Amino acid sequence: MRVDFFLVMAALLFSIGCVGVLIRRNVIVMLMSIELMLNAVNLTFIAFSHELRSMTGHVFSLFVITVAACEAAVGLAIVLALFRRRQTTDVDDVSLLRW
């Protein structure tokens, strides 16, 4: 079925993003993997919206993009501030609060 193809794609993209967040240590690539996951969620929304002939999925998708933009902006600002203090983008190096 056509819509199932897009759902499978979205599931694969989400898993790849998930694995990316877990295995990469460069914080920028982790943020990009989060964007991949959000993108996959958008695709799922739009695919279901096409199947159910409802525009609500599109509206949701628009707000997911909005939230992704906000999160990317704030996240990258934190990365900048972090880099200025610690000169590193490796998340394993910012472990002061670890037990």
Added chain:
Amino acid sequence: MDPAVLRVLIESTVKIALLFGLNLTVVAYMTLVERKVSAWIQDRRGPNRVGPFGLLQPVADGLKFLFKEAILPAHAHTALYLLAPVIIFVPAMVTLSVVPFGPPVELFGLTIPLQIADVDGGLLVILGLSSLGVYGVALAGWSSNNKYSLMGGLRSSAQLISYEMAMGFAVVGVLMTAGSLRLDAVVQSQMSHGWNIFWQFPGFIVFMAAAFAETNRLPFDLPEAESELVAGYHTEYSGMRFSMFYMAEYANMITASALAATLYLGGYHVPGLALLGLSPNLAALVQVAAFGLKVAAFLFLYVWVRWTLPRFRYDQLMNLGWKVLLPVALGHLMWVAFIVLMGWS
């Protein structure tokens, strides 16, 4: 193959080939126009040795670029370095595909719209493609492994995205009166309500300022000024790769001029053409010629402003983009909303 599909393929291919050829020719001759007009402004003659009135100068320039050595800097990221001119050049060309050049003509029994792609979101496609052009600048600055390029790339991309906002707001004003994102609908609405430049003059000023900044032309060309960061983001490029940046700048100018003509000056609309009572195809030809004249007028304006006004300093530039143009554009939007609500348009 399905005949309808075949027809669309042939129609699109012919239109793309024509438009592409025309665009590249105008780009080449814009270099000559720039030099000639700047010369006349500065009370001297321009190039007039190569061919009559210097008309073969672009050919000579092209040959020069072809024969120059294309240096690949050491320690530069090769893939990104080679990709950057492409990313700058392609959006400039593709944006022209949604601009309507004239009314639909009747040829060979078919109605052919003089627009390569009449998509439902034409205005958004233009905004999107100009956003994608920023990557070329950023990548060129980054991949050259050169501090001046990096600074120039950063400054230029920051300038580009700042003025994208102001341009977007001005375009939204046009969108509100047209009622649709399709550029053909924008032209049709101007046919019935009068050209947008009269109704939306502040928006026009904002759009022109933003268009000047988006194409990195004076007075906003700090990132590539010779006296500043050597040559900005294209310092390390030579030969044909540099000419891609050069041509992309002129292609962007042509696109911005075509957009300004379509959004504010009525596109291919010629007021009072119906009174002449010409045959439809001849009327279409006149309208296409009128569109060409409007684009040429804007191109001349670009060159004129370049050789007249001094350059903005970078902080003045960002100040203008965020603190002046954006509030003006927002106020203009409220004005347009008012006139749409009142039903004056």
Added chain:
Amino acid sequence: MHLLTGLVIVVMVVALLRAAMPARPALTMLGGAIAATVLLVAYRHDLLGTEFWAGAIGFVAILSALLVILHPNPMVSVLFLILNLMCVALFYLMLQAHLMAVLQIVVYAGAIMVLFVFVIMLLNLRAEEELRLGRGAQRWLAMGLGGAFAALLFWALRHRSAQAWSGPGRYIEGFGTARDMGALLFGEYLFVTEAASVLLIAAMVGAVLLAKRRLD
């Protein structure tokens, strides 16, 4: 033979050639071109069909997503993510979501990714010498969990019933255009729209404040 299988075989052929003869990139490209031509000839009847292009674009999307998380250079990862976003925008076009496709390009690929590129340029992040993927067991555990999650998703997709989502939202004529989206955004979902604008302002203020050098 399904298109995706064919494309995977092309990639494997190219990878094998490159591994076998790393000093001769021309032969690798030739082998890849031959494999791609064979594939195109095999599918010549489908070249204008949606199924073919959906499969091809899906393949590019998955490949670019993999390269995003595996490439050592963050700038190249960003470029592959942009490629992925464009492939997803093409998916949106296939799903008749015209406005979302263009908005994806304008907002996501044209603004958010530019932000990423800016930060990488500001921090001057070069390629990591060796890809330090998580220490020790973290790497395998992560991939195992990712595989388990993907399996869970596939199981859910296989067992979803056609009537699971009863009571759809409003069905509007002229699906996917700006007019309908606007009708919903300023009609039923007005509060959410205004809340999103407040969120954006908060994010802007937060980002500016967090990236300041000195709080004065």
